Amino acid sequence: MNDDVIIIGGGPAGLSFAKLLSVTNLKIRIIEKQDESVLANPTYDGREIALTHHSHRIMTDIGAWAQIPPQSISLIKDAKVLNGDLTDPLFFDHRKSGKDNLGYMVSNHLIRKASYEIVKPLKNVTLMTGVEVADLKTTDHFGTVTLQGGKKLKAKLIVAADSRFSTTRRMMGIPTSMRDFGRVCIVCRMALDRDHDDTAYECFFFDRTMAVLPLNGRYCSVVLTISSDNADNLLKMSPEEFGRDMTERMQGKFGQMSLDTALFPYPLVGTYADRFYANRYALIGDAAVGMHPVTAHGFNFGLRGAETLSQEIQNACDLGLDLGAADILRRYDESHRKATLAMYLGTNTLVSLYTKTTPLAKLARKSLLMIGQHFPPAKRMIMNQLTEIHG
Numbered sequence: 001m002n003d004d005v006i007i008i009g010g011g012p013a014g015l016s017f018a019k020l021l022s023v024t025n026l027k028i029r030i031i032e033k034q035d036e037s038v039l040a041n042p043t044y045d046g047r048e049i050a051l052t053h054h055s056h057r058i059m060t061d062i063g064a065w066a067q068i069p070p071q072s073i074s075l076i077k078d079a080k081v082l083n084g085d086l087t088d089p090l091f092f093d094h095r096k097s098g099k100d101n102l103g104y105m106v107s108n109h110l111i112r113k114a115s116y117e118i119v120k121p122l123k124n125v126t127l128m129t130g131v132e133v134a135d136l137k138t139t140d141h142f143g144t145v146t147l148q149g150g151k152k153l154k155a156k157l158i159v160a161a162d163s164r165f166s167t168t169r170r171m172m173g174i175p176t177s178m179r180d181f182g183r184v185c186i187v188c189r190m191a192l193d194r195d196h197d198d199t200a201y202e203c204f205f206f207d208r209t210m211a212v213l214p215l216n217g218r219y220c221s222v223v224l225t226i227s228s229d230n231a232d233n234l235l236k237m238s239p240e241e242f243g244r245d246m247t248e249r250m251q252g253k254f255g256q257m258s259l260d261t262a263l264f265p266y267p268l269v270g271t272y273a274d275r276f277y278a279n280r281y282a283l284i285g286d287a288a289v290g291m292h293p294v295t296a297h298g299f300n301f302g303l304r305g306a307e308t309l310s311q312e313i314q315n316a317c318d319l320g321l322d323l324g325a326a327d328i329l330r331r332y333d334e335s336h337r338k339a340t341l342a343m344y345l346g347t348n349t350l351v352s353l354y355t356k357t358t359p360l361a362k363l364a365r366k367s368l369l370m371i372g373q374h375f376p377p378a379k380r381m382i383m384n385q386l387t388e389i390h391g
């Protein structure tokens with residue numbers, strides 16, 4: 001046996017999981033197809049990740065938070081949800097949550113860099129980069145990973161963090177629900193003329209959804225979702241045209257909005273695995289749950305799942321049990337499903353409802369916002385999702 005645990009994928013979920021599990025004496029190996037230089041110095045990819053308090057706690061515990069320059073951490077104090085126009089928002093006030101802020105904003109490339117930095121020095125973690133997993137088989141006692149080129153590696157448990165389009169999930173025969181929204185998410189950073197007051201705006205206009213998320217100073221992250229056939233028109237705009245378009249859509253709320261980066265398009269496909277485990281195999285990160293970004297939960301769930309699975313494995317080690325046993329993986333599956341399924345389905349329903357332009361859908365949206373505004377338990381539930389520290 002080469003290792004105890006092999007992790008396929010050195011993205012932020014795979015790396016965080018390795019760090020969480022490294023407190024055991026287990027021999028851990030990460031296999032990542034990108035070169036180490038890319039992990040060490042990831043480039044800006046337009047994604048500014050909204051993080052919950054629970055994620056903040058995990059990242060602090062594993063030392064990732066300390067790797068992020070403090071000036072690159074922004075706060076989301078309040079949030080407003082708007083339907084069709086900018087009037088009468090559903091307002092989430094941080095003071096009602098008992099916390100100083102609803103959440104945090106950190107650039108994805110800084111999270112990836114921090115995740116690499118904390119794993120690099122670990123003695124019981126081997127990072128293999130620039131190699132791709134080509135095949136995977138498991139028996140009752142171990143899993144065998146075959147690398148491109150033919151080399152084989154064995155471990156008691158294989159954990160896949162190889163993205164929402166996980167190829168090993170398919171090799172292990174795990175069916176997965178996939179929802180192609182037929183939409184593109186375009187992200188960028190913009191400079192503003194007026195303060196955003198640390199408030200996140202989630203705007204559901206009739207042909208697109210748009211989030212304007214606060215970044216330090218007079219900057220914001222813009223997350224636009226738009227139908228794929230209209231995306232090209234936006235992507236072809238000059239920076240000036242795009243700035244004018246955004247300024248008009250936000251009705252001058254932030255004064256002039258100016259593009260500060262390139263526009264980064266991401267096709268929108270939500271994925272949810274029918275099971276998060278198979279024989280000596282478990283799924284974490286986007287490979288388990290690939291969220292639509294509108295509710296900003298993808299990486300938050302990735303961290304949460306990584307923590308749950310590592311705790312189950314640690315318990316097994318403490319009790320001298322087989323760390324790849326089906327019981328252990330089943331407990332992880334149940335717990336992570338409970339933590340994520342409602343939000344996954346709810347997000348997909350919300351996206352459908354808020355992107356339809358039929359009169360019925362418009363009416364339903366208005367009613368939903370009114371329920372949210374005048375039914376405090378609904379609002380509290382959403383705020384708890386952001387601010388509660390679980391487990």
Ligand SMILES: Cc1cc2nc3c(=O)[nH]c(=O)nc-3n(C[C@H](O)[C@H](O)[C@H](O)COP(=O)(O)OP(=O)(O)OC[C@H]3O[C@@H](n4cnc5c(N)ncnc54)[C@H](O)[C@@H]3O)c2cc1C
Pocket residue numbers: 008009010011012013014031032033034047048049050051108131132133134161162163164167185187266284285286287293296297298299300301302
């Ligand atoms: C526009 C946008 C905005 C977002 N905003 C938020 C937000 O506000 N809040 C939030 O919580 N989440 C957000 N997310 C989601 C978040 O970015 C993802 O959940 C997170 O990056 C997924 O991390 P991961 O490690 O699971 O997967 P990935 O980052 O996809 O990493 C997978 C890794 O596996 C490697 N790999 C794949 N196949 C193989 C193989 N066969 N062999 C070896 N290596 C392999 C890949 O090279 C890659 O490094 C957003 C996503 C998008 C697209």
